[in-house]
Amino acid sequence: MNELGITLNRYLWQQHQQLKQPSELSMLFGQMGFAAKILSREISRAALVGLLGLVGEKNATGDAQKKLDVFGNETVIAAFSQTGLVAAIASEELDEVQFIDCGNEAQYILCIDPLDGSSNTDTGSPVGTIFGIYRRNSRGNCATEEDALRQGTELVAAGYVLYGTSTVLVYTCGNGVNGFTLDPNLGEFLLSHANIRAPEEGKVYSANLSYYREWHPHTQKFVDHLSDRQTLRYTGALVADVHRSLLEGGIYFYPPTDKHEEGKLRLLYECAPLAFVVEQAGGSASTGKQRILDIQAQSIHQRSPLVIGSHRTVALYETFLKTGSSG
Numbered sequence: 487m488n489e490l491g492i493t494l495n496r497y498l499w500q501q502h503q504q505l506k507q508p509s510e511l512s513m514l515f516g517q518m519g520f521a522a523k524i525l526s527r528e529i530s531r532a533a534l535v536g537l538l539g540l541v542g543e544k545n546a547t548g549d550a551q552k553k554l555d556v557f558g559n560e561t562v563i564a565a566f567s568q569t570g571l572v573a574a575i576a577s578e579e580l581d582e583v584q585f586i587d588c589g590n591e592a593q594y595i596l597c598i599d600p601l602d603g604s605s606n607t608d609t610g611s612p613v614g615t616i617f618g619i620y621r622r623n624s625r626g627n628c629a630t631e632e633d634a635l636r637q638g639t640e641l642v643a644a645g646y647v648l649y650g651t652s653t654v655l656v657y658t659c660g661n662g663v664n665g666f667t668l669d670p671n672l673g674e675f676l677l678s679h680a681n682i683r684a685p686e687e688g689k690v691y692s693a694n695l696s697y698y699r700e701w702h703p704h705t706q707k708f709v710d711h712l713s714d715r716q717t718l719r720y721t722g723a724l725v726a727d728v729h730r731s732l733l734e735g736g737i738y739f740y741p742p743t744d745k746h747e748e749g750k751l752r753l754l755y756e757c758a759p760l761a762f763v764v765e766q767a768g769g770s771a772s773t774g775k776q777r778i779l780d781i782q783a784q785s786i787h788q789r790s791p792l793v794i795g796s797h798r799t800v801a802l803y804e805t806f807l808k809t810g811s812s813g
């Protein structure tokens with residue numbers, strides 16, 4: 487990194503000039519960075535400003551809502567309202583797609599989990615934001631729900647923000663993956679992880695082993711195989727576990743359980759955006775049977791099993807699920 491560093495805004499401007507990335511997309515990332523700065527600030531001081539704990543209601547997918555979930559959702563919507571950038575937002579915290587600024591020519595649809603891993607908020611553990619961006623298909627004054635019901639291969643861009651020991655924004659527009667770390671004193675995201683490549687294999691696996699008995703017997707065999715060779719790390723925040731896999735190699739998986747027969751994680755704003763990022767870095771993302779990005783969404787809060795991370799380890803999971811052995 488040179489003496490001054492490369493800010494997210496400078497990087498986005500370069501992408502616009504050199505790769506003809508649409509200026510609206512660059513502005514959209516700029517707004518995402520702005521929302522992330524606000525969230526980073528409020529998450530880090532949540533205990534001081536009354537933002538810990540539950541709201542006392544359930545969200546669209548039946549999860550207990552945390553105050554920070556609500557704050558995250560409001561922050562994102564405020565960051566994109568009246569910008570003319572986004573026509574609709576599908577969020578984990580909204581029952582239905584929210585249409586933004588009907589009547590303008592906004593070209594993009596945002597699918598977002600504003601605060602992933604929110605069970606971690608009250609203990610100072612990592613949380614994240616996950617986002618995927620599609621180009622709007624519909625014409626006319628208002629976007630439609632179908633604009634958000636897409637296949638991952640149609641993603642124009644995707645990324646996540648990790649609020650951990652530092653705040654890191656990682657994104658792709660389909661030409662590589664780059665990460666920016668927030669300098670809290672400057673209030674700027676600076677390029678810190680250029681052209682991230684996911685190792686083909688790793689030494690760490692991430693899964694909630696308390697569901698072991700509920701998993702398919704072949705998944706259990708995969709875990710038995712892995713636990714002889716690798717070590718377990720599970721943060722309870724998908725973003726943190728996937729980020730580690732991306733940088734150091736490894737695998738995260740959340741298979742179907744008794745409670746979540748289709749898997750727990752949501753396709754549109756958790757699985758697909760992370761799959762796009764990880765594939766762009768040379769890794770893989772699967773349900774165990776099918777590539778995540780090939781799934782056509784049927785509903786906004788659709789769930790999916792997720793197996794994501796180092797290419798060879800994801801392939802090994804798929805082999806185990808099919809055959810019950812390493813093949």
Ligand code: AHM
Pocket residue numbers: 549578599601602603604605694722723724725750751
């Ligand atoms: P959330 O978006 O409601 O926080 O749920 C998603 C989170 C993931 O970040 C995490 O990996 C997983 O759910 C943890 O679930 P569990 O406690 O069942 O292991």
Ligand code: MG
Pocket residue numbers: 578599601602603756
């Ligand atoms: Mg989530």
